[in-house]
Amino acid sequence: MNFSITKLGIALAENTKIETLNISNNRIKTQPFTAFFAAIKNNKSLRKINASKTDLSDKVCEKIADFLSMEELRLHEFDLSKNQITDVGFKLIMPAIQKNRSIEHINFDQNQLKASGCEAISACLEENKSIVELSLSGNKINNDGIALLGQFLKNNETLFYLDISKNPFTDQGFSIFAEHFGESAGLVYLDIQKTKDISDDQSLIQFA
């Protein structure tokens, strides 16, 4: 990284023009990153933030949650893919997203999401009415995780795109998810490609 993320945050705090910010592919340290999200808390112009591959860890998630909790937030798209967010971070971020009314697209690809993080996501999406696209590809969602994740589907009518591809769940977990999928009202796109052991046996028959 060749710029000060803290000073960028200060510059963006009062900025009313910049709508899209791409800071991807920068190795950003925890403390300045925390300061950045604290600084942009009052920004009302940002619509899209790409913070993919920025070494973002759970320690920054508390400030991200504060940022996402702002009532006047106008953010539509948030890319946090290719980072080190674990279930601890997801449990901090998801309650903030649950109440948020602006975010429509969120990308958590290639993080460290497991079962308890999936529970937090499911609880969030049961109430959230704005997210239309959620990507969880390349995480560590196992059978318990995928089963928990499916629980929100019957109560959510907004989400139409869900990518859970490249995760290590198997037929056993997917069959439980498939039961919930049948009750889904809004989902029109589901990506399960290259998962560990989804074959054309019982779970896919049930899914069909």
Place this chain on the structure above:
Amino acid sequence: MAFENEMYGKSMAIALEKSVQLTEFNISFIKFDHPKSFFDMVSPMLSPKCRINKFSMQACILTPLESKVLCYILMKNKLMHTVDFSECIDKERDSFVLIFDKFGQGSNVRYLSL
């Protein structure tokens, strides 16, 4: 590509001044050996006739001189809505600060990549 001689910047500037239909300008990965080449090349973006609204200079070297020139462009060129400074090398560690300040002072940039 290395613009090592001042004349290359000027020849590009003449071309840019003539092509009023140009809306995107990408000088990524160019190394400006001569300090004045950068200024000469981008100076047409200060002209009211300039229609460039997307400017990319990925992986270029930023010194305070380049930063000041860019600040001036960001203030003057009100059509500029997209700038890409990703992978730029800030030799003085202060060059970006000058640019960041301009985003809140008259610049119309809406899409920023770093």
